[in-house]
Amino acid sequence: MAVKLFGIMMINVQNIELSIVNLRTLKQVERVHSDVALGEDIYDQHTIDYDSVEQATKALSGFIQIMNDYGVTNYHLWGSWSLSTANNADYIQDQLFVRTGLKIDWLSSSQETYLRSAAVAVNFPKFKAISQNPTYLLGINSGSVGISHYDQGNFAFSRSLRLGPVRIAEVLEDLQSTVPNYVEVLDDYISSQIIDFGRFLPTRSQEPSNVVMLGVAPFSNLFQPAETESDIHELRPDDFKTLYNDAINASDQYLMDKYAVDEEDVKLIIPELLLINELLQLTNAKTIWLGNVTALDGLIVQEAVKRGYKKYNFNDQIVTAAKNLANRYNVEPKHRDLVTKFALHLFDQLKPLHHLTKRDRLLLQVATIVHDVGSYIDPHEHYMHSDYILRATELTGLTNEEKQTIATIARYHSAQTPSKDIKHFEHMSLKQRLVISKLSAILRIADALDDGRQQKIRKISVSIKNPKIIITCFANDDLFLENWVFSQKAKFFKEVFGLTPVIKRRGVR
Numbered sequence: 001m002a003v004k005l006f007g008i009m010m011i012n013v014q015n016i017e018l019s020i021v022n023l024r025t026l027k028q029v030e031r032v033h034s035d036v037a038l039g040e041d042i043y044d045q046h047t048i049d050y051d052s053v054e055q056a057t058k059a060l061s062g063f064i065q066i067m068n069d070y071g072v073t074n075y076h077l078w079g080s081w082s083l084s085t086a087n088n089a090d091y092i093q094d095q096l097f098v099r100t101g102l103k104i105d106w107l108s109s110s111q112e113t114y115l116r117s118a119a120v121a122v123n124f125p126k127f128k129a130i131s132q133n134p135t136y137l138l139g140i141n142s143g144s145v146g147i148s149h150y151d152q153g154n155f156a157f158s159r160s161l162r163l164g165p166v167r168i169a170e171v172l173e174d175l176q177s178t179v180p181n182y183v184e185v186l187d188d189y190i191s192s193q194i195i196d197f198g199r200f201l202p203t204r205s206q207e208p209s210n211v212v213m214l215g216v217a218p219f220s221n222l223f224q225p226a227e228t229e230s231d232i233h234e235l236r237p238d239d240f241k242t243l244y245n246d247a248i249n250a251s252d253q254y255l256m257d258k259y260a261v262d263e264e265d266v267k268l269i270i271p272e273l274l275l276i277n278e279l280l281q282l283t284n285a286k287t288i289w290l291g292n293v294t295a296l297d298g299l300i301v302q303e304a305v306k307r308g309y310k311k312y313n314f315n316d317q318i319v320t321a322a323k324n325l326a327n328r329y330n331v332e333p334k335h336r337d338l339v340t341k342f343a344l345h346l347f348d349q350l351k352p353l354h355h356l357t358k359r360d361r362l363l364l365q366v367a368t369i370v371h372d373v374g375s376y377i378d379p380h381e382h383y384m385h386s387d388y389i390l391r392a393t394e395l396t397g398l399t400n401e402e403k404q405t406i407a408t409i410a411r412y413h414s415a416q417t418p419s420k421d422i423k424h425f426e427h428m429s430l431k432q433r434l435v436i437s438k439l440s441a442i443l444r445i446a447d448a449l450d451d452g453r454q455q456k457i458r459k460i461s462v463s464i465k466n467p468k469i470i471i472t473c474f475a476n477d478d479l480f481l482e483n484w485v486f487s488q489k490a491k492f493f494k495e496v497f498g499l500t501p502v503i504k505r506r507g508v509r
Contacts, residue, residue: 005029006303007067007075009060010296011104013039013082013142013166016056017296018063020070023304026122032066034059038092039083043143044170048086057099064100078299079104081112082143082164106400107295109160113139113146114397115298116214117155118314122301123293124212124232128153135210136283139295140272142166145279149201155317157324158396159200163193165272172271183248187274194278201282208286216276216290232291240280240288244273314397315362321396322369329376329389331369335453340368342460343446349462350469353497354438363402364439366395367409371443374410387411404428405436412440413447414489441496444489449473449503451485458508469493469501474508 009018014037020030036055038048060077067075083089084106093104107115116139120127127135131150139146141164148158172189176182212232247255252266261269280288305312326336347354347361354360374385390407398406425433449457449471456477463470473479483503490501 004074005070005072007063007072008296008299008303009063009075009077009102010294010299011038011056011077011079011083013037013042013080016059016063017294018066019296019300020067020072021300021304023300023307023309026300026304026309028300030066030070032063034062039086039142041170042082042086043167044173046086047088048083048092050088050092053092053095053099056096060096060100060102064102076299076303077102077104078296079106080141080295081107081109082141082167108394108398108400108403109144109146110158110394110396111399112141112144112295112298113148113158113160114314114317115295115302116146116293117148117158117298117317118301118312119293119295119297120212120214120232120291121314122312123297124289124291127212130210130287133210134207135212136285138211138213138279138283140164140213140215140275141295145275147197147279155320157200158317158321158394159197160394161193161197163190163275165268165275168271168275169267173267183270183274186271187278190271190274190278194282198282207284209283210287210289211280211283211285212289212291213276213279214291214293216272232289232293235288235290237280237285237288240276244277248273318362318395318397319365319369322366325393325395326369326373329373331372331375332453334455335450336369336372338450338455338457339443339446340365342449342457343368343443345460346442346446346462346471350442350464350497352464353499354442356435356438360435360439363398363405363409363435364442366398367406367413367439368443368446370395370406371410371413371447383411383414401432405432405439408436409440409443412436412492413443437496441493445471445486445493445501448486448489449482452481456482464499467499469497469499470504471501472504472506474506476508479503479505 004023005020006023007018007020009016014035016034016036018030018032019028021028036052036059038052038056040049040052042048079093086092089106097103117137120137132153133151135150137148137150143162143164143166145161145163146158147161149156168186168190172186175185179185247259247269255261255266255269256263301312305314343364344361347356347364370390371386372382373389374382374387377385377389387407387410390403390410395403395406428436449460454477456479457473457475459474461472473482486501486503494500
């Protein structure tokens with residue numbers, strides 16, 4: 001049987017990439033790179049250059065021809081988060097679609113961080129071992145830094161900073177010619193952006209850590225050992241310090257001559273060196289690895305997992321990030337965990353009714369974990385506060401649409417029914433509205449089963465007996481409050497699924 005290949009394309013601020021890959025083995029058969037820079041002035045002008053659209057069209061058309069030559073019929077185009085923030089991103093997206101037939105799906109900043117983590121886990125066999133100790137994964141791209149923390153072999157948290165070498169160079173371009181101590185001012189600026197982030201680091205952050213840095217061009221090749229072609233290799237801290245001291249106050253011509261840096265890249269060297277130096281100090285780096293893997297490599301892994309590649313599963317990072325967010329807003333853990341248990345059991349037992357996917361189950365799990373974050377602001381109408389908190393917060397590994405879905409489910413877990421609140425649904429597709437309604441209905445009745453926050457019900461069983469859903473609750477205490485709340489919240493479930501959920505209590509020995 002012929003090998004089925006998949007094509008993944010990604011438009012970044014400074015280039016466009018294509019990977020043709022066998023998703024069964026994760027083996028790449030072709031990797032193509034184009035230097036088209038759609039976002040050359042994006043951080044200063046906040047727009048994508050219209051003149052570069054024609055170049056991007058030619059590059060993408062060339063990619064399509066390459067995929068045709070390989071017989072690739074399945075492919076997908078992604079766009080970086082930085083490009084998506086441009087004021088004219090929607091227009092550029094439409095122009096490229098009209099000219100090439102390719103629709104760009106924009107990544108979120110948290111997705112890019114998550115994808116780089118997946119790429120490192122697959123391409124860096126040592127990562128599981130080194131992450132037994134405090135380890136940071138630093139993904140540096142043109143306009144942001146994604147920071148993920150690992151300890152005891154497990155993912156702990158991730159955050160993004162809007163601070164990258166291209167963004168710094170563009171925003172402070174005028175500064176270089178107006179101040180005599182440009183490097184000092186630049187360092188102060190970078191430090192001021194990073195210092196507040198230190199408050200979010202774990203208590204063990206003072207211990208020496210391992211650091212894996214991705215996207216540190218144009219420096220990554222300078223330390224690549226000649227005898228290896230590995231995507232990730234070790235860098236001695238002393239070697240970085242030597243480069244830093246040599247280059248930080250050097251002229252552009254010196255940097256181009258000694259380090260073979262292209263003229264268009266030389267303006268990025270000082271901002272990037274200063275940024276890396278600050279990050280290494282922040283993380284107290286003991287051991288450093290440099291890597292060439294990118295978000296595109298993470299997209300390859302994601303696509304493979306989506307199509308049944310079972311060797312890797314990174315959903316635990318998404319769940320951990322959701323629990324971190326719930327903890328940040330002091331969500332009561334016993335209620336949270338029990339409602340999550342009930343909601344997932346209901347989802348699994350009601351498959352004949354909802355026909356939803358494994359990804360939808362994950363969204364329900366995340367929504368259940370974080371649905372009460374709004375109580376941190378005010379328990380009264382906390383669901384309203386949960387909605388805007390979740391819309392404004394990074395949720396690791398989720399698309400912007402999925403984040404919107406989570407926020408809307410949280411909004412409706414105890415309030416008016418979605419069908420009566422049209423303004424929050426007018427920009428959503430029918431498919432997304434149905435997913436939100438079904439998951440909201442399930443969360444509502446799961447939440448009602450512990451409305452008193454006393455964990456009276458130890459477990460539940462579910463059976464479908466048309467026209468009812470029988471939920472047997474195993475509990476020794478009375479369920480008067482739970483029954484009353486359940487009867488109110490069950491109305492929307494009946495509206496969505498056409499069946500009436502009812503509670504039956506059974507004692508526990």
